[in-house]
Amino acid sequence: MPTYWLVLSLLVLAAVGYVLGRNRALQTAGGDTRALHSLPNYYGLNVALTSLVPALGVLIVWMLVQPVFVDSRVSTLIPDSAVPEDATLDLVMSDVRRVADGLDEAVEQGALTPSEARQLDAEATDIRARLGEVGVALGSDVRPEVLRAAQRYRQLTSVGKTAMSIVVAVLALGGLAWSYSQTHKDFRARNVVEKGVLALLVVAASLAILTTIGIVFSMFFETINFFGLHSWKDFFFGSTWAPNFRGDSELSILPLLWGTLYISFVALLVSVPIGLFAAIYLSEYANGATRSFAKPLLEILAGIPTIVYGLFALLTVGPMLADVFAKGGLLGVEWMTGATSVVTAGVVMGIMLIPFVSSLSDDIINAVPQSMRDGSLGLGATQSETVRQVVLPAALPGIVGAILLAASRAIGETMIVVMGAGAIAKFSLNPLESMTTITTRIVSQLTGDTDFASPETLVAFALGLTLFVLTLGLNVLALYIVRKYREQYE
Known part of the structure; x- marks a missing residue:
């Protein structure tokens, strides 16, 4: 059957x-x-x-x-x-x-x-x-x-x-x-059913935890196999990423980590100010009609597939920046040689992250008790002073959590980087040059006819485990900040 x-x-x-x-x-x-x-x-x-x-x-x-x-x-x-x-x-x-x-x-x-x-x-x-x-x-x-x-x-x-x-x-x-x-x-049917449902809830929670543990262990054991074939010193302290399936590969994570953090930083520079200001306007200044129209429209950005953002970066943002910074453009100097760059991927990724920051920040700001606003206004503060000195400090833990969630989302993005940032792993401070990230290299190493007994393929699991530890560190940092600032308002 x-x-x-x-x-x-x-x-x-x-x-x-x-x-x-x-x-x-x-x-x-x-x-x-x-x-x-x-x-x-x-x-x-x-x-x-x-x-x-x-x-x-x-x-x-x-x-x-x-x-x-x-x-x-x-x-x-x-x-x-x-x-x-x-x-x-x-x-x-x-x-x-x-x-x-x-x-x-x-x-x-x-x-x-x-x-x-x-x-x-x-x-x-x-x-x-x-x-x-x-x-x-x-x-x-x-x-x-x-x-x-x-x-x-x-x-x-x-x-x-x-x-x-x-x-x-x-x-x-x-x-x-x-x-x-x-x-x-x-027969005490209600007691039995409620205990059964409670057991199902416990199993569901346990499955979520066990799934995470299973993912970590699957990457961990393959990472051990990788370090049995390739030097860990080259992986963590080398300066070159040059995989070669015929041998003699240089597989350092540092150039990929630099590209990942650089592109994510540019994305946060775009998404955090726009998203936070949009949340402040919608929660504190906009009337009901404007809010009911603007908030759903803003959140539509979260439902657009990332491959569409990648096409937008490849066909629109990249060529536009190339026209501005190419030879004969800004100041007559060739700042940018192609359409792929850190700025291209960072700007488009930042646009994608705006609803993550704005929606979560808006919910957190709205959760601040109205009595705190009324008390500030009653003492003679203006609305802008109330927002700066009362509302935002009270909502700061949630806002920090929203920003770190957006950062984790940026670190794990793949398609926008593939189509907007290029595939070159290197150290550079020039945001107009092509770079790549950890996620992009993971896809590249596991695509095609791969040999899972070679370090050039197993390195993908080491990269994945490193990425997991990085995002875990961001979550721990978020919890620390939230607990530190929450004590001031409880």
């Missing part, structure tokens, strides 16, 4: 359980809701959640664990001689999965019968051509050991899906039957 049909069946079963549980509670109370311990809906929700949640949890865990288990079993079928010198077992297993998916597609389209797919012989049949007929493109001919592993992969996957469907169905039906049998008018 396909997974989506299994999920749909669980939802239908939960709906049926809700109706059955609610009706049974009413029947045991003789139709009088006053005789029930809880509202009728709680009895229905208890049966629905008991039949749905455990089965759905097992389904999710099974879908996560099964591929790992199947890979570990199938990988033992690949002899060391079948792994090329310039590849790894993981790359061979990716070919196995691709062939297995191709066989599934061929069976689904009717090009092969299930028995033919199980009995195919790579030496007697051109597997690549057969799969190409159904639209499955393979990069090379399928070797016999890869085909055998793919057939075994399909077999284990099929058995696993069947077992999963049986286990999930038994859990769902068993949960429904058990909770239905427990339903009567004195």
